[in-house]
Amino acid sequence: MHFYLATSFIFPRSLRLRLFTLCFVATHMPLLAYLGWGFASGRIALAEFILLTMATVIGTGIALLGIGALLNPIHALAQTLHRGEGEAPALPDVGDVIHTLYAGVQRVASATRERLDDLHQAAHEDPLTGIANRRGFLAHMDALPDDRRRGCIAIIDIDYFKRVNDLLGHEEGDRVLASFATRLSALVRRVDMVARWGGEEFAIFFQDCIEDEASWSLARIASRMRSEPIGRVQDRPISFSAGVCRWTGGELDAALRRADDALYEAKQSGRDRVCRAAPILQEL
Secondary structure (H helix, E strand, O other): HHHHHOOOOOOOOOOOHHHHOOOOHHHHHHHHHHHHHHHHHHOHHHHHHHHHHHHHHHHHHHHHHHHHHHHHHHHHHHHHHHHHHHOOOOOOOOHHHHHHHHHHHHHHHHHHHHHHHHHHHHHEEOOOOOEHHHHHHHHHHHOOOOOHHOOEEEEEOOOOHHHHHHOOHHHHHHHHHHHHHHHHHHHHOOOEEEEEOOEEEEEEEOOOOOOHHHHHHHHHHHHHHHHHHOOOOOOOOEEEEEEEEEOOOOOOOHHHHHHHHHHOOOEEEEEEEEEOOOOHHHHH
C-alpha cells in the first residue's frame, strides 16, 4: 500500500496506465543503457535497437494484459461491495478498488480492536460499580512486576447488607454498592487496586504498604462512613468489616484466604471493625 501511494503521482486516476509506465520503464532499462553506451562509443545498430524496443513494448503490453486479468477478481469484489452498500453498480477504476478494499480492511480491523477492547472491559469490570471485578483484580495482581508484588490485601464486607435489600429494596442496594465503590476508590491511593469481589464484598490491594498503613487507611474510611454515611438502615449508618493480610509476593490464594479469615474474625467480633490476619512463620 505504501508503494501504491508513493506512485500515485503517475496517472493518479488510472492504475492500468500507472502499471504500464512502471513496466515500460523497468523493461527498457537495459535498452536505455545500451543506447547510452552505443552513443558514447559510436557502436550502435539503430535498426536492431528499434526492433528490440518495439518487441519490449509488445512484451510490456502483454504483461499489462495479464496483470489486468489478475485484477479482474478485485473488480468483481469491488462491484459487489458497492452493490451491498446500495450504491450504483458502476465498475470503479482499479485504483479506487484498492482504496476501497484497503479502507474496508482498516474499518474491519478497527471494529475488531474495539470489539476486543469491549469484551476485555466486560470481562474485567463490574458493570454496576464501574470498578474491577474479581477477574480484573486477579489479572492485575498477576501482571504486577516482581518489585511491586508486595503490600497488603484487604477483603471488605458491607455490614448487614441483606437488610438494605430487604428493608429498602434492591434499587437502594445497588445504589449503596455503587456509592461504596466510589467511596473506596476516592479514599485510597492511585497505586492501590480496588475491586468488587462479589456480592457485597470488595477487595483492595495496598501496594508497597505495611499492615499499620493499610489498617489506618481502612479505619479512616470507616470513620468517614460514620460521619458521612452512604446510607442508613434502621437509623444506623451503613458500615463495613474488613480483614487485612500482608502479602510479600508468595502464593496469592493463601494471602486471600488469610484476609478472608481475618474478615470472618471482624464480623464475629461485632462488625464495623478491621482485623489483621495472624502472621505466619515465613513473614516473621
